[in-house]
Amino acid sequence: MIQFNLNGKEVEVKDDPNTPLLWVLRDSLGLKGTKFGCGKALCGACTVHLADTTVRSCSFPVRYAEGKSITTIEGLGDAERLHIVQAAWIEEQVPQCGYCQPGFVMAAVKLLERNPDPTEEDINNAITNLCRCGTYSRIKKAIHTAARNIKAQN
Numbered sequence: 180m181i182q183f184n185l186n187g188k189e190v191e192v193k194d195d196p197n198t199p200l201l202w203v204l205r206d207s208l209g210l211k212g213t214k215f216g217c218g219k220a221l222c223g224a225c226t227v228h229l230a231d232t233t234v235r236s237c238s239f240p241v242r243y244a245e246g247k248s249i250t251t252i253e254g255l256g257d258a259e260r261l262h263i264v265q266a267a268w269i270e271e272q273v274p275q276c277g278y279c280q281p282g283f284v285m286a287a288v289k290l291l292e293r294n295p296d297p298t299e300e301d302i303n304n305a306i307t308n309l310c311r312c313g314t315y316s317r318i319k320k321a322i323h324t325a326a327r328n329i330k331a332q333n
Contacts, residue, residue, distance in 0.1 A: 186254030196242035212252035223308030226282035267325035275312035
């Protein structure tokens, strides 16, 4: 048994400890927002928060989640109350196909927690996810919008 906090709730899974966290989230726990992209931790579609950092869950064995706090895209916000980054994504009409966007949103949230006013260079260095549709300029615009909105709230 492996126990961890998922989106604010304690969970316990019986999966093989070497199973990638991505498959535990999607198959065992039914959370489909985190996507499979490459399976090699390169594209970032599977990005989730593990405590104060991001991890690429496709290559992160679930055994390392024991006792930790994990947040998926489902844990950021919901239709009633979007996370400020999710709202910026909608405002700036970021996605084309949208498949990779949960990973981008998760990476952007952690970037803005560490750096509430990122430059273009900061974004380029921090957000290494890949988008086949090429929505990078809208992603950057949404990150700047979210940063402005966070500043306005404070």
